Amino acid sequence: MPLSFLFAVLLLLSIVGYQLGRNRAVATVDGKISRLHSVPSYYGFYVALWAGLPAFLITILWLVLQGSIVDALVMNSLPAAMTNVSAQELTLLRADVQNLAAGVGASRTPDPSMLNAAAYYLELRSIARWAMTGLAVVIALLALSAARTRIKPALRARNQVERTVNVFLILCSLVAIMTTIGIVMSLLFEALRFFGRVSLFDFLTGLQWSPQTAMRSDQTGAVGAFGAVPLFLGTMLIAVIAMLVAVPVGLMSAIYMSEYAPLRVRSTVKPLLEILAGIPTVVYGFFAALTMAPFIRDVGLALGLSVSSESALAAGLVMGIMIIPFVSSLADDVINAVPQSLRDGSYGLGATKSETIRQVILPAALPGVVGGVLLGFSRAIGETMIVVMAAGLSANLTINPLQAVTTVTVQIASLIKGDQEFDSPKTLSVFGLGLVLFFVTLCLNLVALRVVQKYREKYD
Amino acid sequence: MTNVIANGRIVADYRSANYTKQLKARYQAERRFMYYGIAAIAVALSMLAILVGSVVLKGYTAFYDTEITMTVMLDPQLIDPAGTRDSWTLRSADYQAVMRAGLYERFPTVTGRDERRQLAAMLSPVSAEDLQHIVLANPSLIGTKVTVSAPIASDIDQYIKGNIPHTTGEGGGRVSEQQGKWLEALSQDGVVHRAFNWRLFANVDSQQPESAGILGAVVGSLLTMMVTLCMSVPIGTAAAVYLEEFAPKNRWTDLIEVNINNLAAVPSIVFGLLGLAVFLNFLGLPRSAPLVGGIVLALMTLPIIIIAARSALKAVPPSIREAALGIGASPLQVVTHHVLPLAAPGIMTGTIIGMAHALGETAPLLMIGMVAFVGDVPGGVTDPASVLPVQIYKWAAQPERGFVERTSAAIMILLAFLVFMNAIAIYFRKKFERRW
Numbered sequence: 001m002p003l004s005f006l007f008a009v010l011l012l013l014s015i016v017g018y019q020l021g022r023n024r025a026v027a028t029v030d031g032k033i034s035r036l037h038s039v040p041s042y043y044g045f046y047v048a049l050w051a052g053l054p055a056f057l058i059t060i061l062w063l064v065l066q067g068s069i070v071d072a073l074v075m076n077s078l079p080a081a082m083t084n085v086s087a088q089e090l091t092l093l094r095a096d097v098q099n100l101a102a103g104v105g106a107s108r109t110p111d112p113s114m115l116n117a118a119a120y121y122l123e124l125r126s127i128a129r130w131a132m133t134g135l136a137v138v139i140a141l142l143a144l145s146a147a148r149t150r151i152k153p154a155l156r157a158r159n160q161v162e163r164t165v166n167v168f169l170i171l172c173s174l175v176a177i178m179t180t181i182g183i184v185m186s187l188l189f190e191a192l193r194f195f196g197r198v199s200l201f202d203f204l205t206g207l208q209w210s211p212q213t214a215m216r217s218d219q220t221g222a223v224g225a226f227g228a229v230p231l232f233l234g235t236m237l238i239a240v241i242a243m244l245v246a247v248p249v250g251l252m253s254a255i256y257m258s259e260y261a262p263l264r265v266r267s268t269v270k271p272l273l274e275i276l277a278g279i280p281t282v283v284y285g286f287f288a289a290l291t292m293a294p295f296i297r298d299v300g301l302a303l304g305l306s307v308s309s310e311s312a313l314a315a316g317l318v319m320g321i322m323i324i325p326f327v328s329s330l331a332d333d334v335i336n337a338v339p340q341s342l343r344d345g346s347y348g349l350g351a352t353k354s355e356t357i358r359q360v361i362l363p364a365a366l367p368g369v370v371g372g373v374l375l376g377f378s379r380a381i382g383e384t385m386i387v388v389m390a391a392g393l394s395a396n397l398t399i400n401p402l403q404a405v406t407t408v409t410v411q412i413a414s415l416i417k418g419d420q421e422f423d424s425p426k427t428l429s430v431f432g433l434g435l436v437l438f439f440v441t442l443c444l445n446l447v448a449l450r451v452v453q454k455y456r457e458k459y460d
Numbered sequence: 461m462t463n464v465i466a467n468g469r470i471v472a473d474y475r476s477a478n479y480t481k482q483l484k485a486r487y488q489a490e491r492r493f494m495y496y497g498i499a500a501i502a503v504a505l506s507m508l509a510i511l512v513g514s515v516v517l518k519g520y521t522a523f524y525d526t527e528i529t530m531t532v533m534l535d536p537q538l539i540d541p542a543g544t545r546d547s548w549t550l551r552s553a554d555y556q557a558v559m560r561a562g563l564y565e566r567f568p569t570v571t572g573r574d575e576r577r578q579l580a581a582m583l584s585p586v587s588a589e590d591l592q593h594i595v596l597a598n599p600s601l602i603g604t605k606v607t608v609s610a611p612i613a614s615d616i617d618q619y620i621k622g623n624i625p626h627t628t629g630e631g632g633g634r635v636s637e638q639q640g641k642w643l644e645a646l647s648q649d650g651v652v653h654r655a656f657n658w659r660l661f662a663n664v665d666s667q668q669p670e671s672a673g674i675l676g677a678v679v680g681s682l683l684t685m686m687v688t689l690c691m692s693v694p695i696g697t698a699a700a701v702y703l704e705e706f707a708p709k710n711r712w713t714d715l716i717e718v719n720i721n722n723l724a725a726v727p728s729i730v731f732g733l734l735g736l737a738v739f740l741n742f743l744g745l746p747r748s749a750p751l752v753g754g755i756v757l758a759l760m761t762l763p764i765i766i767i768a769a770r771s772a773l774k775a776v777p778p779s780i781r782e783a784a785l786g787i788g789a790s791p792l793q794v795v796t797h798h799v800l801p802l803a804a805p806g807i808m809t810g811t812i813i814g815m816a817h818a819l820g821e822t823a824p825l826l827m828i829g830m831v832a833f834v835g836d837v838p839g840g841v842t843d844p845a846s847v848l849p850v851q852i853y854k855w856a857a858q859p860e861r862g863f864v865e866r867t868s869a870a871i872m873i874l875l876a877f878l879v880f881m882n883a884i885a886i887y888f889r890k891k892f893e894r895r896w
Contacts, residue, residue: 067744162792169706172698176720176766179759183730186737249500256497269501276508278878280820282849283515283871286856290864291514321507328504352486354493375725382727384823389856409729413826416736434733438726445725449718 006059006133010140014052017144021047024151038158046157049164050147055140062132070128074121079113097121187438190431197425198226203432205229209395209406211415211426226429228436230395234405238316238387239380241401245320246376250327251369257328258335259357270332277325285389288318293390300402310392310404319386323376330375330452334368335361367451374448378441384409408433515875519868525657525670526617528583528646529609532562534595534602545599555588555595559610566651567642578639584611586671611659611670612652614862616643623861660869664837665851669862672855674870676837680750680830680845681819687754687841688761688818693811695758696765697800700807703766704773705795724763731760732827740828747829748844756824761814768810772803805892812885816878822849848874 022044029035036043071094075083082093100118151157195203206227253273257266293314300307307313338361346356362369392404393414415430473479536543538561539553560580564570570579587610594606611617618624619635620643646652663673699720707713735756739745745752776799784794800807825831830850838845846854848870855867 064743158790162790165792166702166706169698169702172695173702173707173716175695175699175759176723176762177716179723179734179762180719182738183726183734186734186742187730190737249503252497252500253504256494256501260494260497269505272508273501273504276504278816278820278882279511280822280849280874280878282820282822282852282856283511283875286852286867286871287511287514289856290518291510321504321511324504324507352490354490355486357493378725379727382729384727384729385853388823388826389853409727409823412729412733413823416733416827431733431737434730438730441725441727441730442722445722446718449721449725 003059003063006136007056009137010052010055010059013055013137013140013144014048017047017051017147018044020144020148021045021151024148025153025157028151029153036153037156042157042161043151043155045161046155047144047147047151049161051140051144053164054143055136058139059132059136062128062135066128066132070121070124073124074117077120078117082113101125183438187431187435190428191435194425194428194432198429198432202226203228203429207397209411211411211429224426226425226432228408228433230397231406231408231411231433232436233397233399234312234391234395235381235407235409237312237399237401237405238319238391238407239377241313241316242319242323242380243373243377245317246323246327246380247373249320250324250376251331253324254328254331254335255357255362258332259353259361273325273328276321277329279322281322281383281385282389284318284322285385285387288314288386288390292318305402307402308392308404310390311402312391312405313401315387315390316401318390319380319383322383322386323380326376326379327372330372331365331369334365334372334452337368338364367454371448371450371452374444374451378444378448381444382409382437382441384413388413408437412437512875515868515871519865519872521621521623522660522865522869523657524654525659526612526620526652527609527655528587528612528652529607530559530562530566530651531605531607532558532591533565533605534558534591535561536603539595539602545602547596550596550599551592553592553595555591556583556585558591559583559588559608566646575638578636579642582613582616582639582642584613584668584670586666586668587611589671609655614669614860617670618861618865619643621865623865660866664835665833665846665854666835669858669860669866672863672866674848674851674873676834677846677848677851677870678873679837680834681847683750683838683841683845684753684757684825684847685815685819687751688757689811689815691755691758692761692765692814696762696811696814697769697807699762700766700769700773701795701800704770705799706791720763720766724767727823728760728821729823729827731756732824734759735824735828746842746844748832748834748846749842750838750845750847751841752828753825753830753845753847754841756828757818757821760821760824761818764814764817765807765810768813769803769807772806772810773799775806776802802894805888809885809888812881812888816881816885819881820849820874820878822853825850826853848877 018041022040025036025040025043026033033040074097075090075094078093078097083090085093097114097117098121100114101121203226206225207229208225208227209230210225212224253269257270261269293309293311296311296314296317297307297309300311342360342364343356346360351359387407387410391407391410393406393410394404395406395411396403398405412430412433415426535558538557539555540549542549560583563579563583564576567579570576590610591606591608594608595601615624615634616639619640624634643652659671660673662675663671664676666672703713703716707716735752739752739755740747780798780802781794784798785791789797825847830846831854832844832846833854834844834846836843852867852870852874855863855870858867
């Protein structure tokens with residue numbers, strides 16, 4: 001029985017519970033609703049919550065625990081000779097049994113005991129599924145009838161329902177915190193495993209990046225090098241090129257839009273610029289790889305320069321285009337927040353418009369502009385698709401924008417594709433890179449948000 | 461500057477040549493500055509135009525392709541020599557050979573081994589699919605002649621569209637001179653003609669450009685968006701309601717707030733790593749599934765929705781709340797009966813914008829294995845699936861020329877979806893916008 005069916009049944013029971021509770025509450029006071037503590041619908045919600053919530057929570061708990069319990073039972077059913085091996089082989093054995101059960105080929109020729117175990121596994125799973133469904137429905141029914149019998153005119157149904165809803169609201173607001181904790185924990189946990197094999201110092205200062213470790217230990221070049229400096233440099237190079245495009249263009253267009261443009265121009269151009277922010281990054285990547293990169297290579301050839309077909313310049317320019325709207329909309333906001341009195345004062349002293357902008361408005365708006373630029377920079381560092389599609393994979397230690405460089409995000413995306421075992425340094429290095437990426441962008445964001453916020457308070 | 465002395469004070473002489481020159485320079489600087497602004501906007505907008513233009517120019521040809529319509533003999537010797545007519549034989553028969561035979565028949569003078577191979581190469585490797593369906597549906601047709609339409613080989617199609625040059629060289633070119641001549645003969649007979657490329661919309665991904673379509677990716681995207689919507693809207697709205705209406709102002713809620721603002725700026729690929737480590741490795745959820753993709757995207761869009769919902773709630777004037785409280789509503793009733801309905805259009809607008817953002821997202825989905833080849837339309841949220849942007853990414857990496865235009869076409873379709881969603885959001889904002 002699929003899980004969605006169980007949830008549908010629970011939902012149905014809740015709806016039934018709502019009706020039952022509401023009707024019973026009205027019946028207990030013979031229709032004189034004013035004698036009830038709460039509005040009748042609250043009695044309905046009270047029963048509905050009791051019918052749905054406990055059963056739902058039990059189901060979730062069951063689903064979380066089921067996997068490991070079934071695994072343990074199945075492994076115990078195998079002969080001791082097979083299970084008496086290293087932890088790694090045990091994992092392999094478990095995966096084989098599960099694959100056999102799922103009808104996919106295992107990594108070894110299955111012997112009878114494994115086939116038995118696979119059958120046992122399937123049996124246990126179907127038992128567990130049925131037991132879970134039965135348990136959930138029984139609990140839902142019991143809780144429903146218990147809650148229904150507790151309905152009396154004096155029952156403070158509203159308070160109880162509202163307390164439950166309040167807990168739900170608090171839990172939802174915690175999801176964001178949980179997400180951050182989840183990100184930090186998962187990155188930290190796997191990164192620590194990585195730094196157990198490759199020293200942190202080597203990772204942060206090494207100049208050689210070649211994570212392709214050999215499959216067998218007797219192959220040549222078996223030792224991968226995990227010095228991430230070329231990646232950091234490549235990331236910086238592309239991000240700096242992007243900011244060289246985005247900051248002047250974004251800032252100047254923001255200035256023009258907020259100070260010069262007539263309302264009609266502003267109301268057409270602003271949405272058009274926002275389209276740039278709405279285009280998916282994979283489209284920018286396609287543009288960078290198939291239009292910008294060949295164009296730059298052709299221009300380079302015409303000028304007699306040798307340009308790599310995956311040059312940092314192409315990826316950086318297109319990334320700059322992507323970031324223009326971020327810079328311009330944030331700069332637009334802060335420029336508009338500068339009080340009119342400052343402009344009037346400057347005009348009164350005889351300054352022209354551009355002099356006012358350059359010498360009064362921009363200095364006043366500077367913290368906000370800097371915040372916007374920092375946010376744009378953090379976005380450039382974390383941007384993935386453009387560089388995956390347009391920048392190279394080879395980790396060159398160079399600041400020549402015409403050559404191919406690779407970035408942190410490119411390496412993350414290219415090393416983790418497909419199924420790979422989770423204990424090779426090659427895979428784990430991704431989490432080390434992810435950790436660095438997360439902390440650098442975190443610091444940039446925190447500083448930028450603080451700067452922007454501080455500045456806003458000043459003129460409010 | 462020349463100064464004059466008037467009434468014992470030094471003042472500027474506004475009529476002096478020096479001063480006029482300086483003023484002129486200042487006005488010129490003024491104009492220059494304005495032109496910089498116009499130039500900046502022109503650069504940004506022309507980049508937008510070039511980007512969209514290059515995609516459209518590369519991709520519009522993908523909406524039609526070249527078909528070859530032939531009458532072929534369903535030779536029993538080729539399809540079912542034993543005459544058993546059982547479904548396995550019929551399914552696995554070499555229909556490509558039937559198609560080839562039909563083409564050879566059209567050019568009886570071509571007999572050389574090499575020439576015949578060149579001739580056969582003009583047919584797509586998937587050209588026999590239709591024929592197979594026809595025979596499977598009606599095995600009694602074996603031995604008769606049927607007329608079928610099939611896509612022509614992708615290289616020939618690209619050659620017709622002018623994307624591959626005519627090459628006369630030996631080996632180097634992908635379309636030989638001889639093939640060009642045959643093609644001319646075929647199109648004069650009306651055998652080769654242009655047709656709407658329905659395969660682009662009705663097929664799933666394929667290694668052959670001529671039969672590759674986006675149906676699987678579109679369904680995958682819909683399933684993923686469904687999961688994202690079901691998770692992010694209730695959680696996001698509830699979190700916004702709590703923070704805006706109920707939460708006490710203290711250090712803890714400040715932390716939540718900073719945290720939400722910060723999550724909105726975390727690189728998307730980091731969310732992918734979270735999904736990989738937590739949902740795939742720790743919780744053991746299925747790889748490549750819309751379920752996991754949807755959850756990851758929901759966590760990613762959550763900050764956007766919370767921020768939008770909070771500003772929508774903030775826009776509801778306090779007088780509404782006070783009036784409701786005054787007539788005896790509980791705080792929760794105030795929110796559910798009055799504030800939320802009034803804030804709903806704003807929340808909806810924010811949700812649609814968040815969904816559009818999630819629909820175009822690629823990087824985190826690469827991390828959770830949605831990049832794997834999927835040859836079926838996904839039937840549920842736990843089936844392996846791909847999504848539209850990932851499909852674009854995968855096609856963009858294919859070397860065949862035929863995939864370039866299909867990538868562009870897929871981009872156009874994705875952009876059309878996004879424009880549609882944003883148009884709805886703007887419509888909602890315009891329609892329900894309320895000034896208090």
